[in-house]
Amino acid sequence: MADTSRGTGGLAFDSKKRSLPSELNIFIALILIVLAFEALGQLLPYMNNQSFLFDTRDRFDSIFNEARLRIIILQVSIIGIIALGVTQVIISGGIDLSSGPLVGATAMIVMSFAQTELVNGNPNPKAVFGAWAFDLPVLIPIMVGLAFGAFIGAINGALIAITRIPPFIATLGMFLICRGIAQAWTRGKPVSFPTESFASIGKGMMPVMWFIGLAFILHFVMRYTVYGKHTYAVGSNEDAARMSGINVERHKVMVYMMASMLAAFAAIILSSKNLTAQSGMGIFYELYAIAMAVIGGVSLTGGRGSIIGTVLGAMVFGVIQSGFTYIKLDAFFQLMAMGTIIISAVVLDKVRQDRATKRN
């Protein structure tokens, strides 16, 4: 291996002057936001010197306010799983708007295969199918859900790759179709009472475990595998990817299938956690997932972003939501503030990018 302080051909460069990973900026932003809420807790007159981060109650001897941290991470983990898939789609140069309604549709379908026969000794009042569908092994609803996700993702990907319609339109159509499926499945009635084994998938802190586990695996996939490299290449320069021999069409189908299967998995966890499925589940999830990715530095023009960034973006998202509640901001102001923050994140990122290009 060549001397690292010199490039090929003997050109000198300072390897210490390498630019810092962009994820670091998001991490710093996360800390600053936490500190800002901490300060607001001290400054705002109606807050009675509450602490955002630390435990101030005398009864407990923990340092941090674990309950709040737990709620933050639990809140973001289910949408975060969707964001892991949306990240890949955006890096490949596309967009997926169908993930929210897909959560609703998948939850309805999955729950109908996960129902238990007897509720407190009485027959299940919400039964969708006949007796054969009661108390199935937990693997069956999971497989049905993932297969449905894969199916929807394959249609999304095939539409975009073969007909070359813009991803925005293809997934917007799928957005409506999926919401329709969710409502048509039981004519709008909720589906409830899952088996105990199904309920254990999303019990307690399980969604967080799934989120961290999947993030870890997908970080490896995006960074160290051919699939990940080709996803970046397709989003960075589709023609170059094609000329390099990458089957761009097949790859896009794979990326959209991956994203929809992750959304379907999020639906499985969500319905398991809630012990019920409703056709209105997952409203705004697709936008929140995109927001998490964008806050995390994923570029909507494709080719740039990372799983770590999205995980940090999800944390920022969760902290802001929790912080707004903590400073007792009304819900409708919360939406407005959230929108402002998403726009600022993209503007800041763009300014940073422009400055980076100008430096050269």
Add this chain to the structure above:
Amino acid sequence: MSDIILETKGLTKHYGGVHALEQADFVLRDGEHVAIMGDNGAGKSTFVRQITGVEQRTSGTIKFGGKEVNFKSPIHAREAGIETVFQTLALADHLDVPDNIFLGREITKWNWLGPFRRLDYKAMRAETIAALERTAVKIPNINNTIQNMSGGQRQCVAIARTASFHSRLTIMDEPTAALGVQETEQVENIIRNLKDAGEPLILVSHNMRQVFDLVDRIVVFRRGRICANLDIKADKVTGEDVVGYITGAKTGEEYMETAL
């Protein structure tokens, strides 16, 4: 200098009503370096695109290595051994140098994982450094992404990519059009190395000095047709002659009937 490596007969490409390329007969022998010259819109790049499978020809035949070929896409041409530096460079801006050089043919481990097989970054990095040193391409930091590089450096990466794999034919479409003096020299050195290694080359270029310095033969295109085939090593050909062919003041004897 005997084996014919590439031969086209009656190669024709129409874009709707536009006859971009008309009845091109072209021969390239093994080890030979040929320049393709001509005015803008003369059909040079169109000719390259038909050979490399970027586009599908309207009619005519292409023989590569003695066999008739029908490349459906650039990757098929590349698999057959034709490496091309396109004018657009075909680099992914957000990836670094080794990633771009090995894009589409990564060195991998754990191949049983299919599309999720693992990239062997270490091997690709080592091979990239070796390839860059072999071609004497100077790039300060190969971990830098393409978007942070100068036009010349990008060009060098694209050329190093074609030069780092053993190819049976290299095609360069205006490789020095956007380069400074030093960078042009670097690219020309790569071309000389290819000549020494006995690898054939088709060079599309506007630069008369460069062409006379580097190649054995000049083929001139004019309005979609070949209008001259000049052996500059054997015959006495001057730059003025070539300009005459390009502008239409002169036409090669054997092309009198077809060329306009």
